[in-house]
Amino acid sequence: xxxxxxxxxxxxxxxxxxxxxxxxxxxxxxxxxxxxxxxxxxxxxxxxxxxxxxxxxxxxxxxxxxxxxxxxxxxxxxxxxxxxxxxxxxxxxxxxxxxxxxxxxxxxxxxxxxxxxxxxxxxxxxxxxxxxxxxxxxxxxxxxxxxxxxxxxxxxxxxxxxxxxxxxxxxxxxxxxxxxxxxxxxxxxxxxxxxxxxxxxxxxxxxxxxxxxxxxxxxxxxxxxxxxxxxxxxxxxxxxxxxxxxxxxxxxxxxxxxxxxxxxxxxxxxxxxxxxxxxxxxxxxxxxxxxxxxxxxxxxxxxxxxxxxxxxxxxxxxxxxxxxxxxxxxxxxxxxxxxxxxxxxxxxxxxxxxxxxxxxxxxxxxxxxxxxxxx
Ligand SMILES: Cc1cc2nc3c(=O)[nH]c(=O)nc-3n(C[C@H](O)[C@H](O)[C@H](O)COP(=O)(O)OP(=O)(O)OC[C@H]3O[C@@H](n4cnc5c(N)ncnc54)[C@H](O)[C@@H]3O)c2cc1C
Numbered sequence: 001x002x003x004x005x006x007x008x009x010x011x012x013x014x015x016x017x018x019x020x021x022x023x024x025x026x027x028x029x030x031x032x033x034x035x036x037x038x039x040x041x042x043x044x045x046x047x048x049x050x051x052x053x054x055x056x057x058x059x060x061x062x063x064x065x066x067x068x069x070x071x072x073x074x075x076x077x078x079x080x081x082x083x084x085x086x087x088x089x090x091x092x093x094x095x096x097x098x099x100x101x102x103x104x105x106x107x108x109x110x111x112x113x114x115x116x117x118x119x120x121x122x123x124x125x126x127x128x129x130x131x132x133x134x135x136x137x138x139x140x141x142x143x144x145x146x147x148x149x150x151x152x153x154x155x156x157x158x159x160x161x162x163x164x165x166x167x168x169x170x171x172x173x174x175x176x177x178x179x180x181x182x183x184x185x186x187x188x189x190x191x192x193x194x195x196x197x198x199x200x201x202x203x204x205x206x207x208x209x210x211x212x213x214x215x216x217x218x219x220x221x222x223x224x225x226x227x228x229x230x231x232x233x234x235x236x237x238x239x240x241x242x243x244x245x246x247x248x249x250x251x252x253x254x255x256x257x258x259x260x261x262x263x264x265x266x267x268x269x270x271x272x273x274x275x276x277x278x279x280x281x282x283x284x285x286x287x288x289x290x291x292x293x294x295x296x297x298x299x300x301x302x303x304x305x306x307x308x309x310x311x312x313x314x315x316x317x318x319x320x321x322x323x324x325x326x327x328x329x330x331x332x333x334x335x336x337x338x339x340x341x342x343x344x345x346x347x348x349x350x351x352x353x354x355x356x357x358x359x360x361x362x363x364x365x366x367x368x369x370x371x372x373x374x375x
Contacts, residue, residue: 001026004372005251005258007238007285008266008274010037011358012344014229015079015365016264016372018086025373028260030253032237034226035272036345036352037361041106042121042201042214042221043114046076046098046359053356059294059321059349061360065367066324072363079366080116090228093119098359103127106214107145107178107200109153113355114214118221123211124198126158133195134162139181141172145200150213154198162198165189178202182220186210241286248286248337262339262372265328266365267346269319274346279305281318286340289331291321291348296331319348326368339375341368 002025006013009031017027047053050069053060062072076098084094096102096116102125103111111126134154138147147164154162167187172180178200186203197210202220206212215221236253241263243249250259265285267274276284280297283290290297292304297318307314320328320342327335328342344361345352352360 002262002373002375003260004028004262004264004369005030005260006264006266006369007031007251008035008264008268008272008344008346009033009226009230009233010035010266010268010272010344010361011225011229012268012346012361012365013264013266015083015362016266016341016343016369017232018082019079019366019369020264020373022082023370023373025369027369028258029233030236030238030251030258031230031233032235032273034222034230035268037229038222038226039217039219039271040222040225040357041112041216041219042118042212043102043104043112044094044116044358044362045101045113045355046080046115046362048101048113048355057350059291060356061322061347061349061364062356064322064324064349065326075367076359076363079362082366083362084116087225087228090231092224092228095119095122104214105150105154105158105198106216107150108216109150109157111158112214116358118212118224120206120212121214121221123196123209124213126160129158129160129196132161134160134198135165135189135195136162136198137187137189137200138164138166139172139176139187139200140166140168141170141176142178142181142200143175144177147200150198178215179218179220182223238285243286243337246337247339262341262375263337264365264368264372265320265340265342265346266344266361266368269316269345269352272345274344275319281315283320283346286336288320288328288336288342289333290318291329292318293349294321298331313351316351316353317348320346321348322364325371326364339372341372343368
């Protein structure tokens with residue numbers, strides 16, 4: 001049986017472990033803390049236009065897999081079906097597919113696209129709300145959310161017949177915030193007969209016609225997801241790896257050593273800790289190559305700083321580059337270690353807060369887990 005260590009407890013690490021266990025590997029996931037996955041707004045963006053990515057984005061992690069769109073579609077189908085089933089077993093039901101995108105409002109009434117959403121969010125798809133009355137629930141004691149503004153935005157931006165309805169939850173702490181609603185039973189409004197009901201995120205036991213809005217960080221949706229995926233993790237920080245003859249032999253975390261046949265690095269970007277910022281972005285654990293548009297960032301001099309000055313989002317595209325089997329490369333473009341795989345937001349070549357925010361971690365995590373299990 002192949003032994004596999006996955007470093008990273010976000011969605012990429014979870015998908016890697018899921019795939020590898022399905023293929024019979026003995027998997028240990030090591031994670032030091034929640035990363036960007038715990039902050040997501042509540043809608044998973046998987047991919048917008050697969051063909052356009054393959055044609056136009058040469059350094060995109062999905063393009064670099066070297067698979068055609070038919071094979072990639074099959075892989076997405078399999079990975080997402082497995083992910084949805086696994087999350088459902090943990091009590092988190094998702095709806096949607098990677099082939100279709102819906103629009104969902106956040107707590108400010110602003111629309112965001114998503115392919116997969118929790119079942120508690122699905123009822124708020126904006127086009128499906130057309131022609132319905134929507135009560136937006138406000139909580140009198142909560143200071144950082146205003147249902148009246150959200151209802152107004154739903155009306156003005158999306159033409160939805162929305163109106164605010166305030167409820168009171170007297171046992172909330174003084175100067176309560178949205179996070180204090182987490183895990184409470186949804187209050188039943190009085191005036192909402194025959195209306196859909198938009199709740200701020202975090203409540204449980206929503207009525208049949210109720211749905212949750214998307215959140216801004218800290219995100220109840222992200223927290224629920226993180227709790228669902230982190231059950232079997234070893235809580236520790238990997239500080240170094242032992243390597244020999246082009247292979248990784250073990251990962252070191254405190255006074256513990258984790259030996260394995262293969263390793264998946266799913267350490268995320270700056271929030272997860274997989275990349276370290278500074279004058280030149282680096283990968284802190286194995287000093288792997290960090291690339292921007294196919295060039296090592298170490299070769300770009302001040303050009304990257306200049307590009308970032310013009311558009312701060314540029315830096316979000318820097319990250320590891322992999323071969324077509326998800327082996328990360330060193331600065332010279334060679335496979336760094338034959339039994340090391342990389343997945344998720346630690347990869348460069350795409351904007352991780354864009355239309356593949358979850359698509360890249362899910363697909364590369366899934367494939368890295370499968371390939372590592374066979375290594
Ligand atoms: C604020 C915010 C909101 C977002 N909202 C959305 C959204 O609504 N929709 C969407 O599609 N995408 C969204 N994204 C993008 C999406 O959340 C990320 O792309 C995705 O969660 C990345 O998953 P990941 O597993 O690669 O990394 P992460 O979730 O960051 O996980 C990295 C993991 O690696 C661990 N780790 C790192 N280094 C070590 C180490 N040395 N030892 C042990 N563990 C280590 C971390 O502790 C963490 O567990 C958002 C991103 C942010 C920042």
